[in-house]
Amino acid sequence: AEVKKIAVIAGDGIGPEVVAEAEKILKRTEELYGYSFETEHVLFGGIAIDEKGTPLPEDTLKVCKSADAVLLGAVGGPKWDSNPKELRPETGLLGIRKELGLFSNLRPAVIFDCLKDASTLKPEVLEGTDLMVVRELTGGIYFGEKFRREGEGGQEAVDTCVYNVQEVERIVRQAFEIAQKRRKKLASVDKANVLETSRLWREVVNRVAPEYPDVELEHVLVDNCAMQLLRRPSSFDVIVTENMFGDILSDEAAMLTGSIGMLASASLGEGSFGLYEPVHGSAPDIAGQGLANPIATILSVALMFRLTFGYDKAADAIEKAVAEVLDAGHRTADIAVDKSQALSTSEMGDLIAAAM
Amino acid sequence: AEVKKIAVIAGDGIGPEVVAEAEKILKRTEELYGYSFETEHVLFGGIAIDEKGTPLPEDTLKVCKSADAVLLGAVGGPKWDSNPKELRPETGLLGIRKELGLFSNLRPAVIFDCLKDASTLKPEVLEGTDLMVVRELTGGIYFGEKFRREGEGGQEAVDTCVYNVQEVERIVRQAFEIAQKRRKKLASVDKANVLETSRLWREVVNRVAPEYPDVELEHVLVDNCAMQLLRRPSSFDVIVTENMFGDILSDEAAMLTGSIGMLASASLGEGSFGLYEPVHGSAPDIAGQGLANPIATILSVALMFRLTFGYDKAADAIEKAVAEVLDAGHRTADIAVDKSQALSTSEMGDLIAAAM
Numbered sequence: 001a002e003v004k005k006i007a008v009i010a011g012d013g014i015g016p017e018v019v020a021e022a023e024k025i026l027k028r029t030e031e032l033y034g035y036s037f038e039t040e041h042v043l044f045g046g047i048a049i050d051e052k053g054t055p056l057p058e059d060t061l062k063v064c065k066s067a068d069a070v071l072l073g074a075v076g077g078p079k080w081d082s083n084p085k086e087l088r089p090e091t092g093l094l095g096i097r098k099e100l101g102l103f104s105n106l107r108p109a110v111i112f113d114c115l116k117d118a119s120t121l122k123p124e125v126l127e128g129t130d131l132m133v134v135r136e137l138t139g140g141i142y143f144g145e146k147f148r149r150e151g152e153g154g155q156e157a158v159d160t161c162v163y164n165v166q167e168v169e170r171i172v173r174q175a176f177e178i179a180q181k182r183r184k185k186l187a188s189v190d191k192a193n194v195l196e197t198s199r200l201w202r203e204v205v206n207r208v209a210p211e212y213p214d215v216e217l218e219h220v221l222v223d224n225c226a227m228q229l230l231r232r233p234s235s236f237d238v239i240v241t242e243n244m245f246g247d248i249l250s251d252e253a254a255m256l257t258g259s260i261g262m263l264a265s266a267s268l269g270e271g272s273f274g275l276y277e278p279v280h281g282s283a284p285d286i287a288g289q290g291l292a293n294p295i296a297t298i299l300s301v302a303l304m305f306r307l308t309f310g311y312d313k314a315a316d317a318i319e320k321a322v323a324e325v326l327d328a329g330h331r332t333a334d335i336a337v338d339k340s341q342a343l344s345t346s347e348m349g350d351l352i353a354a355a356m
Numbered sequence: 357a358e359v360k361k362i363a364v365i366a367g368d369g370i371g372p373e374v375v376a377e378a379e380k381i382l383k384r385t386e387e388l389y390g391y392s393f394e395t396e397h398v399l400f401g402g403i404a405i406d407e408k409g410t411p412l413p414e415d416t417l418k419v420c421k422s423a424d425a426v427l428l429g430a431v432g433g434p435k436w437d438s439n440p441k442e443l444r445p446e447t448g449l450l451g452i453r454k455e456l457g458l459f460s461n462l463r464p465a466v467i468f469d470c471l472k473d474a475s476t477l478k479p480e481v482l483e484g485t486d487l488m489v490v491r492e493l494t495g496g497i498y499f500g501e502k503f504r505r506e507g508e509g510g511q512e513a514v515d516t517c518v519y520n521v522q523e524v525e526r527i528v529r530q531a532f533e534i535a536q537k538r539r540k541k542l543a544s545v546d547k548a549n550v551l552e553t554s555r556l557w558r559e560v561v562n563r564v565a566p567e568y569p570d571v572e573l574e575h576v577l578v579d580n581c582a583m584q585l586l587r588r589p590s591s592f593d594v595i596v597t598e599n600m601f602g603d604i605l606s607d608e609a610a611m612l613t614g615s616i617g618m619l620a621s622a623s624l625g626e627g628s629f630g631l632y633e634p635v636h637g638s639a640p641d642i643a644g645q646g647l648a649n650p651i652a653t654i655l656s657v658a659l660m661f662r663l664t665f666g667y668d669k670a671a672d673a674i675e676k677a678v679a680e681v682l683d684a685g686h687r688t689a690d691i692a693v694d695k696s697q698a699l700s701t702s703e704m705g706d707l708i709a710a711a712m
């Protein structure tokens with residue numbers, strides 16, 4: 001079979017530990033399905049700042065660009081939090097998104113049956129929740145011009161939020177297409193009663209909507225969406241929104257599932273290239289102790305198989321294996337009721353690999 | 357006693373009904389405490405568009421400016437939603453905030469004991485939640501320059517987010533002062549890892565913080581705050597943030613209490629002037645039927661007494677009367693378990709007035 005190249009960014013904190021388990025799953029997939037993966041580890045984030053003096057070294061970018069997909073563990077930590085901008089892990093994150101053209105961030109928020117009690121929401125409210133936030137990732141206020149200037153009220157800071165028709169259209173079309181393959185409902189979230197970018201956004205959504213007549217569309221204002229996610233999470237299917245709103249709402253959606261240690265995400269560009277990573281952070285407080293839950297990273301591999309490689313059967317196998325292991329009662333510390341019975345990171349990885 | 361002038365904006369939808377009950381409370385306060393209020397009704401929002409061709413008529417602004425406080429019911433509705441910008445109720449809302457210099461929006465989110473089951477959060481998570489969102493209201497992306505232009509990717513829309521030191525400092529100081537009178541905890545919410553305005557915001561917070569050594573300060577990123585509100589709502593005391601983040605987070609906070617029909621808000625400027633309104637909207641679907649819950653508007657009067665007039669005893673009396681009526685099991689339809697037993701809007705107002 002064709003060799004698939006995967007650039008691996010282990011990153012900071014628990015990143016290396018969870019990525020190691022994901023690599024076990026890659027190996028296991030090769031054995032079971034005859035696929036062939038070539039992985040190359042690259043430095044990125046805090047560790048790249050320490051070792052190379054920049055969060056996104058040229059080399060790293062080159063390897064990622066020539067790969068078919070990128071697998072990322074986690075980046076950042078308090079160690080680099082007070083660094084100047086150019087020496088912060090986030091700057092690398094924004095840089096890699098832009099350089100790789102990853103304009104779309106998919107964040108499925110699902111409930112793991114065995115974890116539904118972990119949510120702070122009532123189980124009957126959560127029941128049936130299975131939504132996907134499609135977040136625009138390379139535009140908006142994240143990437144618009146930013147500067148300081150002197151003004152009448154002292155120093156002034158400025159951020160600029162810019163969207164053009166083309167940027168909105170490609171993410172919105174992608175969201176419609178995703179909705180077509182799911183429950184055929186799309187909520188487009190904006191603040192069209194205040195923002196010009198939101199009015200443009202809504203115009204584009206309304207213009208392309210007739211091409212997806214099978215998808216039921218609603219426009220939801222961002223403040224209302226923050227409320228409705230709490231009130232009726234299960235009524236959402238696909239949510240599409242701009243970068244800043246997506247940052248906030250996808251985190252809210254992830255948290256309400258109660259399964260944040262288990263959620264995977266994909267950042268996609270044109271074509272099949274994608275960067276895959278767990279939703280959770282680098283958790284420096286538990287790093288290096290074998291306590292981290294590798295499931296979100298392992299499920300990110302499943303997403304990679306499905307969205308970049310079209311290896312649907314292998315993706316199914318991973319997801320089924322995870323479900324089986326959880327159903328059998330196996331838990332890492334973060335999700336264990338009885339912490340003394342908790343598995344280590346690598347024990348969990350081994351069990352899932354074996355269950356495939 | 358000195359006559360206090362109150363400009364009354366009944367507004368749209370259920371606005372007139374809930375405001376009528378609040379006025380009963382004003383009357384009752386005059387009888388019980390010897391205070392004297394002069395109310396003047398003015399047109400604003402949808403009804404002003406219909407009758408005067410603009411959401412914020414000059415007259416209305418004049419009356420508000422010469423009043424000591426403004427009481428607002430609710431504005432807006434689908435009738436005006438597809439109007440051009442100048443003919444939309446929100447435009448009036450943004451205009452009145454700017455014209456009256458209402459730079460600070462206070463949104464207490466509290467749990468009403470008898471309503472804690474109405475929340476979608478588990479009662480044990482909600483237990484003890486009592487927080488206040490202090491939202492900057494006249495700056496940021498709401499009021500920065502907005503325009504369209506032609507670009508390479510088709511038409512482009514631009515919004516500008518601007519904050520100066522003075523704007524940040526006045527709201528942040530106010531939040532610190534509010535925290536001093538409460539549980540002495542302040543969470544300042546920003547996106548300092550991405551936005552220049554947030555970095556300015558955080559600099560100002562850190563500069564003034566030493567002047568409030570009794571207040572425990574934490575900086576929280578906005579995406580993380582959206583999560584933490586869900587995970588540990590009771591750990592927050594005062595949250596201060598910029599306009600757009602405040603819009604989203606205050607709605608999330610309101611919804612998680614499960615008591616959205618009961619929450620009051622205040623918008624304050626320099627001095628003691630303020631505009632008071634319920635957090636809920638105009639609910640056009642139930643307008644004119646006597647079904648609306650007037651409690652949030654009545655509690656807005658209590659806030660007005662406390663924050664603008666310094667009538668603390670009367671404010672206490674209102675809040676106690678509301679609690680008593682609820683404890684006795686009286687409910688409007690929105691909060692009734694058995695809808696057939698629900699009180700009308702005016703019955704609820706009468707009971708609260710009587711309980712004072």
Ligand SMILES: CC(C)[C@H](C(=O)O)[C@@H](O)C(=O)O
Pocket residue numbers: 090093094247549550579
């Ligand atoms: C670290 C930060 C820049 C980033 C973002 O805001 O996009 C993160 O919150 C995320 O959601 O991936």
Ligand SMILES: CC(C)[C@H](C(=O)O)[C@@H](O)C(=O)O
Pocket residue numbers: 193194223446449450603
């Ligand atoms: C109607 C709208 C302009 C307004 C806002 O965004 O400020 C509303 O959502 C609010 O919170 O008062």
